[in-house]
Ligand SMILES: Nc1ncnc2c1ncn2[C@@H]1O[C@H](COP(=O)(O)OP(=O)(O)OP(=O)(O)O)[C@@H](O)[C@H]1O
Ligand SMILES: O=P(O)(O)OC[C@H]1O[C@H](OP(=O)(O)OP(=O)(O)O)[C@H](O)[C@@H]1O
């Protein structure tokens with residue numbers, strides 16, 4: 001995926017702003033933008049950050065080629081030739097700090113901080129949010145599914161229903177970050193090193209003269225990986241008995257039937273009955289795979305009903321994030337470099353939740369040493385220090401009278417440098433390592449913040465300095481208006 005040319009994968013207004021800055025001589029001004037989201041998806045309590053790898057690949061290839069320049073010339077007669085010449089020499093020279101993929105994250109925590117020339121860092125907003133928002137959404141959905149079936153095998157089956165190819169591929173990768181074990185998408189397997197898995201479709205059964213012949217033919221071809229789809233005609237009267245016949249024949253050859261797949265009907269009842277039939281035939285090792293519009297709700301219900309399902313194939317509802325189809329991540333300017341100093345900048349809104357938090361900030365996670373659990377995320381100014389602080393006041397940034405003190409705590413920095421003056425400084429991490437890292441995040445949080453249904457709001461607090469700066473900025477703007 002390294003070779004994708006996505007420079008014009010941006011909104012026209014970004015290029016218009018670049019042009020207006022260039023025309024007015026402000027294009028070299030250095031600014032800081034932060035990417036964050038305001039509301040958790042799926043009415044949940046958290047999200048799982050993903051999308052960074054694609055953002056880094058995109059930034060590495062960010063050049064306007066001759067056809068891009070020609071297209072811009074055609075699209076906008078106001079663009080000067082000298083501007084287009086400037087674009088021909090464009091490279092990204094900014095510096096970026098980011099949360100690691102797989103990190104459990106919360107609303108209003110800066111996930112990515114981008115610093116550099118406004119000319120460059122304005123351009124990348126659209127693509128950066130596109131990648132972050134989609135992949136974070138899918139990784140989160142996957143994590144929610146993992147939560148209800150932590151010890152079962154989870155297969156990503158969504159490609160045919162995904163919103164086109166990139167979503168299928170990067171969605172499969174995001175699903176693995178959230179805890180899925182394998183994908184049916186072969187290209188995702190090849191590109192990202194994801195294990196691939198597959199059974200067969202109804203078409204293969206319909207193509208043969210009988211279900212049994214289809215099963216036998218399939219087992220002859222792939223004797224080491226036979227999972228048979230048993231619901232084409234009648235699951236319990238035909239599919240399972242035929243699968244058992246093939247399973248017993250494979251056993252005689254010293255091989256084994258790996259599984260059967262249920263794809264319709266009452267999956268709780270059918271899996272229980274199929275389990276009994278397989279066990280009675282001495283095929284205890286045969287696994288039961290289920291698919292059919294599954295998500296965390298159906299899987300949880302099926303498990304509560306005592307379904308005997310070992311492996312879940314999850315497609316549409318995962319890859320399209322069906323019940324929460326977009327994450328509303330935003331990219332906001334928070335500081336300007338003026339005479340060598342970072343000056344905070346704010347966006348005021350009638351909606352208090354949309355007022356931005358100004359300043360070049362560092363997000364940290366406060367871990368209680370006694371419990372080993374996270375107390376809150378804490379946003380502080382880049383030049384603030386927590387080393388030596390013994391008693392830290394945490395207060396709610398909206399209802400400031402709500403506060404607590406923490407005394408014995410560790411501090412985890414959430415962001416690290418991934419791009420430095422235009423050079424990638426973060427190597428691509430193995431996907432399995434990202435998945436493992438994600439898994440190690442879970443015990444850091446009380447279950448009340450992570451549970452799927454009606455979770456508590458995890459505290460994301462501001463340091464006194466950041467809060468004071470915000471109030472000052474609001475006051476300055478209010479005074480200017482009056
Ligand atoms: N025991 C169960 N409890 C709760 N939900 C179930 C149970 N069994 C199946 N489901 C879910 O109910 C839905 C059933 O879908 P639907 O009625 O469209 O048909 P189907 O049985 O899958 O058949 P077909 O695919 O032929 O349309 C699916 O989302 C499935 O995951
Ligand atoms: O249900 P999902 O979570 O999306 O999982 C993927 C679905 O894709 C296949 O169905 P197919 O395209 O053959 O159509 P179907 O819905 O009629 O089974 C498979 O049999 C699953 O049912």
Ligand SMILES: O=C(O)c1cccnc1
Pocket residue numbers: 157158184197198199200261291313315
């Ligand atoms: O391998 C399977 O069973 C599969 C793959 C994609 C979609 N549905 C099922």
